[in-house]
Amino acid sequence: MTDLVILGVKGSPFVRKVQVLLAEKGVEYELEAVMPFPAPDWFAEINPAKRIPVLRDRSVGTEGAEGTIPDSSPICAYLERKQPDPALYPADAFEMGRALWFEEYADSVLALPVGMGMFRPMIFPAMAGKERDVATARTTLQEKLPVVFDYLESQVRDREFLVGTTFGIADISVATHFVNMHHAGGKVDAARWPALADYVSRMLARPSFAECIADEEKLFPPHGIEL
Numbered sequence: 001m002t003d004l005v006i007l008g009v010k011g012s013p014f015v016r017k018v019q020v021l022l023a024e025k026g027v028e029y030e031l032e033a034v035m036p037f038p039a040p041d042w043f044a045e046i047n048p049a050k051r052i053p054v055l056r057d058r059s060v061g062t063e064g065a066e067g068t069i070p071d072s073s074p075i076c077a078y079l080e081r082k083q084p085d086p087a088l089y090p091a092d093a094f095e096m097g098r099a100l101w102f103e104e105y106a107d108s109v110l111a112l113p114v115g116m117g118m119f120r121p122m123i124f125p126a127m128a129g130k131e132r133d134v135a136t137a138r139t140t141l142q143e144k145l146p147v148v149f150d151y152l153e154s155q156v157r158d159r160e161f162l163v164g165t166t167f168g169i170a171d172i173s174v175a176t177h178f179v180n181m182h183h184a185g186g187k188v189d190a191a192r193w194p195a196l197a198d199y200v201s202r203m204l205a206r207p208s209f210a211e212c213i214a215d216e217e218k219l220f221p222p223h224g225i226e227l
C-alpha cells in the first residue's frame with residue numbers, strides 16, 4: 001500500500017498536475033475517485049472549498065481531515081519537500097518567484113477559458129449522451145484564448161522550458177490545461193504561435209503527460225472541433 005492518495009478524478013487539470021509531478025519524481029500513488037460538481041457532503045470536512053484534488057498522506061493521517069492537504073498548489077509544494085529529487089522547483093530565488101507566477105497564471109487565467117469554455121461544453125454533454133456545444137468551444141479558442149497564447153508565445157520563444165533550464169512546476173501547471181484543450185478537440189495554431197505549439201507538443205510528449213493522456217483518452221476519445 002502506498003502512502004499517497006489523490007482524491008479526485010481523471011480529467012481534472014488540477015488532479016493531473018499532481019499526477020504528473022509524482023510521475024516525474026517516480027513516486028507511487030493511488031487515485032481515489034471523488035467526483036466534484038458537487039462533491040459529496042463528507043468531502044467538505046477535508047476541503048471546505050469542495051474542490052478536487054485533495055492529497056492524503058497516510059503516513060501522517062488516515063481518518064477525516066488528518067493527513068490531508070487540499071488544492072494542487074500546496075499539494076505540489078508539499079510533495080517537493082517530501083521527495084526533493086528530482087527538483088521541480090527552482091533553487092534560484094528569482095526563478096522560484098517566476099515559477100510560482102506561471103503556476104498562478106495557469107491555475108486562474110488559463111484554466112478558466114479552457115475549463116469552462118472548451119472542456120465543459122465539449123466533454124460534459126458527451127458524457128451525458130447529449131450534443132456537444134461545439135460553437136462555445138470554437139468561440140473560446142478563436143476569441144478568448146488568443147490573448148493568453150500571445151503571452152505564452154512570448155514566454156517560450158527560444159526557450160526549452162518556461163523558467164530556467166529544466167522542466168518544472170511552471171511547465172506542469174501550464175501544460176496540464178493544454179491536455180484539457182486536447183481532449184476538447186482544440187489545438188494551438190502553429191502558424192500563429194509557432195513557439196507555443198512546439199512547446200506544448202514537447203511537454204505533452206513527456207512520459208509523465210503522455211501516460212495521463214493515453215489513460216484519459218479511454219474516457220474522452222479525441223475529436224476535432226472543425227474550425
Ligand SMILES: N[C@@H](CCC(=O)N[C@@H](CS)C(=O)NCC(=O)O)C(=O)O
Nearest residue numbers: 012014036037051052053071072073
Ligand atoms: N485551485 C484549485 C482548483 C481546483 C478545482 O477548481 N477543481 C475543480 C475540478 S477541475 C473542482 O473541483 N470544481 C468543483 C467546484 O468548483 O465546485 C487547485 O489548484 O486544486
